Amino acid sequence: MERNLNELVLETLRKRSELKQLKQLQGYLTTLGHAHTHFYAFKLIRFCVLTLSNLSYARLIFDHLPSPNTHLFTAIITAYAAHPATHPSALSLFRHMLRSQPPRPNHFIFPHVLKSSHHSFSVQSLHAQIVKSGFHHFPVVQTALVHSYSKLLGGMDNAKKVFDEMSHRNVVSFTAMVSGFARVGDVETAVRVFNEMPERDVPSWNALISGCTQNGAFTQGIELFRKMVWECNRPNGVTVVCALSACGHTGMLQLGRWIHGYVYKNLFVFDSFVSNALVDMYGKCGSLGKAREVFEMNPEKGLTSWNSMINCFALHGQSDSAIAIFEQMVEGRDGVRPDEVTFIGLLNACTHGGLVEKGYSYFEMMVREYGIEPQIEHYGCLIDLLGRAGRFDEAMDVVKGMSMKPDEVVWGSLLNGCKVHGRTDLAEFAAKKLVEINPHNGGYGIMLASVYGELGKWDEVKNVWRTLKQQKSYKVPGCSWIEVDDQVHQFYSLDKSNTKTEELYGVLESIVGFRNEVMVELYP
DNA sequence: CTAGGGTTAG
Incomplete structure (x- = not known):
């Protein structure tokens, strides 16, 4: 009988995928007196979370259990920890668990609860709880602690303390340290920790490369990317996104193209992140057509996809195209709601296209229709727009x-x-x-x-x-650069140290018919 | 049932 019931439950949950069937099964279990049997409750809850994505019903089942065990607490807390919106619920349920002991927490639960903690007091009290329950020797728990501390503002000292006390430091804990130092802008230390790592995998490289690009060290990021490929580590989507961002910022179109080819050949999932990064790279490197091509190919255009495309057109002064994309974005079948970044791009496009009235009306639309509080960036765009049009009274009104x-x-x-x-x-x-x-x-x-x-x-x-x-x-000094044959040439205003400068002046002279050094700054 | 990495902005 037991065996048959087990099979029935598992079979039902495997085949059906609706709440109705789940409730039927629940009713059947109740009539058999098994409504509170931990094994079945666990199966039902997992099904609710994983298949139905119905967290509240999972919680309902859980709340009806007279004495849930550690497994059941962990199942719900894990589910809450998976989404930032439900992190507070994860913490409060964990506190409830501590009060209602037994059951006692096991070491599996702490990484989830730590992941849900975003304030130093909760991380520190969890740390105390971990020590009290004797789980501070588990590498998984220690690693989760390092990660949690490293994400807190000014938490690197504590992260380092836990890290230094670990008896078995693994790749994951090293990586957490690398990303922690990178997050606070200490790229140098991040690199040092990275170099001290006994072994490295793709996420470790990603932590360092993303650390570089997020701190504006684009060239360094590119160098690391090259080294990573050279050392036969296969970049994944995350690596590629960081590297493309660096290409865009430094104008390295050749490498960007190479990465595009790599993505095409090696990454099965053409995820939206990668697509957006490609659009941005092509746009920033001046290949507007290519940017658009990649954009159109993306089957799942999200907010960032639209924003990136709008920014590309704005960057190139193609205000009409930027506006057309915006209209497509909000009117489409499943219209995407614009955010503050969208309007920065849109206002920029209007400024570069001299569309004062349009820009003004978009600013109004942002506030009135979409309820977006203007940021200083938006005011910057608006003043730029009005200033270029010579409408200083209005500009000053905006400033005031x-x-x-x-x-x-x-x-x-x-x-x-x-x-x-x-x-x-x-x-x-x-x-x-x-x-x-x-x-x-x-x-x-x-x-x-x-x-x-x-x-x-x-x-x-x-x-x-x-x-x-x-x-x-x-x-x-004013600076600009251009890529020729996979090499970036940098020029500073009135600077003659670049080896190509003489050549450049010559070409320039032949084009404009006279020698004008100021031109070097404007049209390198 | 466990731990690390991601794009866009004047």
Whole structure:
């Protein structure tokens, strides 16, 4: 009888996949007096979570059990820990478990509960609980602790403490340390830990490479990617996404293309992350057509897919295409709801296309229709838009109406507009603000001095230059780069040290018919 | 039933 019932339950759960059948089975078990049998309850709960994705019904079954065991607690807590939205439930159920002992937690449960903890007090109290229950010698638990601490702000000291006390450090705990150091921007230490690792696998490489790209060390990220391939580690989707991001930021189209080929040949799942990263890479490297091609091929266009495509068009000043993509995005069969990034791209596109009214109306739409609180980035775009169009009264109204302190981009955009339209009075105001916000940026001082020059305020010009010299403030030189034959050539404004500079000036001269060094900065 | 890695933004 028992054996037959087991088979019946397993068979039903394997074949059916609806709540109705589950409830029938539940009723049948109740009539047999097995409603509270742990084995069946566990099977039903797992089925609810895994097949039906119905967490609340799983919890309902659980709540009716008079004395759930550790397994059953773990099943529900694992399910809660799988999604950030239900992390609080995982923690509160765990606290309930501690109060209602028995059952006692086992070591399997701690990684899940730790994963659900995002505050230092809960991680620390869990740590205490782990030590108290004697599970602090399990490598899995130690690793989870290292990871949890490393994700907390200022948690690296604790992470390191746990890590150093581990008797058997494995790849996973090393990787958690690498990503922890990378997260706080300490790429150097991340690299050191990585080099000390006794063995490395794909996720370890990914932790380091993503650490580089997230801290703006794109060239270093690329070098590591090359080394990884060289050492016969096969990059996966995650690696490729990071590497493509680095390609986009450095304009390495050749490598980007190579990666595209690698993806095509080696990665079975063409996931949306990879597709979006390809779109972004092609867009940033100037291959707009290729970007679009990849975008269209993506069968599951998500928010980021649309955003990336819009940004590509905005970057290239193709405002009409950017707007068309946006309209497709919101109107499509299963319309995607735009977010704040979408509108940054859209506003940018309008700015580069000179579409003032349209840009303004998109800003309004963002606030009114989508209830998105404008960020400083949006204000930056809007001021840029209005400034370029010479609509300074409105621009100043926007600045005054901002809920936050205007930043360098806001004043910089305004100053830019002023220069174009000869509004020297307002330019002085904006330049002063810039110097005030960031006195160490020599570029702002130079701009202020030039505005004073235009106004004929020669004493002020002298003052600004004196301050600049005293502070030893320097302007960061304008820089651009171009890739030729898989090699990136970098040019700084008025810098002659690049070996190709002479050649370049020659070509330039033959095109424009005269030698103009400023052109080097504009059209390398 | 366990632990590490991901794209877009002025």
